Amino acid sequence: MPKLWDETMDAHRRAVQDAVMETTVALVGEHGLASVTMSQIAKEAGIGRATLYKYFPDVQSILITWHQRHVTAHLGRLSQARDHADRPVARLEAVLRGYAHITYKRPQDGEVAAFVHRDQHVIEAQQQLHQLVREVIAEAAEAGAVRDDVSPGELADYCLHALSAAGGLSSEAAVHRLVDVTLSGLRPSRAEDRTASHH
DSSP states (O other), X not given: OHHHHHHHHHHHHHHHHHHHHHHHHHHHHHHOGGGOOHHHHHHHHTSOHHHHHHHOSSHHHXXXXXXXXXXXXXXXXXXXXXXXXXXXXXXXXXXXXXXXXXXXXXXXSSHHHHHHTTSHHHHHHHHHHHHHHHHHHHHHHHTTSSOXXXXXXXXXXXXXXXHGXXXXXXXXXXXXXXXXXXXXXXXXXXXXXXXXXXX
């Protein structure tokens, strides 16, 4: 019985936190970060201020927690995409398409984005993302599907910078084309291309 109670309480806490975070993001989007108060958030989320303060000390901590959850979920989705593909080149493509799609769907501007992207957790997430991309590139290079004249780390930089452009694109089809172009830059040079470049 106590285990069931703990699970019920955990689910309740999670539901309260989710409601608070979604309410906060909506209020900040509507009124601006400086205008939103903890009292407003509590009222809109349908909880008391004392309850709100049990979960979060201030508005900024709510936004950071919200963003951390999103980043963790995105990294999890990219890892799943990698794990569901069977060949090295398919794993690479799955990760790059997943990242481009996330970038396309993510709000690119606004006060919330500007605030949360200054936090340390974003730097750590970017390092994890870079490592994930670098690893799938290295694996594909070992299989002969990706060029090996440039280090996997540099190729990961290339991919992440190129695919960050997905945030400014107007359609899923354009995102798909961007990934295709990025992947073509990773392919090994054909022998005749290398020979031609020496003449």
